[in-house]
Amino acid sequence: MNQLQALKQFTTVVADTGDFKQMAQFQPRDATTNPSLILKAVQKPEYAPLLQDAVQRWRGRAVDEVIDRLLVRFGCEILSLVDGRVSTEVDARLSFDTAATVARAERLIELYQAEGVHTGRVLIKVAATWEGIEAARQLERRGIHTNLTLLFSMAQAVACGQAGVQLISPFVGRIYDWYKKQAGSAWDEAATAGSNDPGVRSVRAIYQYYKHHGIGTEVMGASFRNVGQIVALAGCDLLTIAPELLAQLAASDVPIVQALDADAARALDLPRIQYDEAGFRYALNDDAMATEKLAEGIRAFAVDAVKLEQLMTAA
Structure with missing residues (x-):
């Protein structure tokens, strides 16, 4: 049994890519996309026709609508290859606008429904700002499930749990990047690997908190x-x-053991945390890493959204 097969015994494996032709070989249950991944995909010769087709079919429509139609096209292609769900992201430039995020999410769902896709197979990705979390709360009440992304802190995770969101995507590598950069030459790779990795520790703490308190958010x-x-x-x-x-993972047969366990988490002594808006904003502000990585992530996704629009208008 290789590591990928072993991992699937403990965890649902999701492919993080817009390259659906490459993805199929790994047989993930779900898949996630974002503007950067879609931008990367449409610049490959095998995916360029998808962009051209969207432009030709919807010429004259607002560019943001054509972008959404392209995202849904990729999502539908992915859903033909996986049994589960696909995550499609709302424009990062709306990360601080609750009403606009809700409206864009509803349009994405309507476009999926027009293609015959059941709402339950789509997760709308939204940045885990206060405004994004509030948008997700409203969407969940309307039966539209959400994936809260660019999540770097317990404060964000707690607020998402309070909002009843379907799923959160706490980032491991970008947390690791921040701490490694801060440490500079003092960084000890061996001492901060595996379970001691700062990104791993963050996700483990969130997982334990959710399981201990019976929070249903994935x-x-x-x-x-x-x-x-x-x-x-x-x-x-x-x-x-x-x-x-x-x-x-597929090329390695080194054994894997279960590292996170819900039953063990329930036995821990973890106090319940509650945030109102002011408390959330202060807790996030108090976490320099999360504040910086959230802002950086939104900026990067926004830049790639603009690049995708430029490709659209030039096509």
């Missing part, structure tokens, strides 16, 4: 830099993994 570790981070989170509800790391 935890999906994301943004991995190496296989060691993935193995250290075996047992997490879901892990979304890039094709390159899926290939490494």
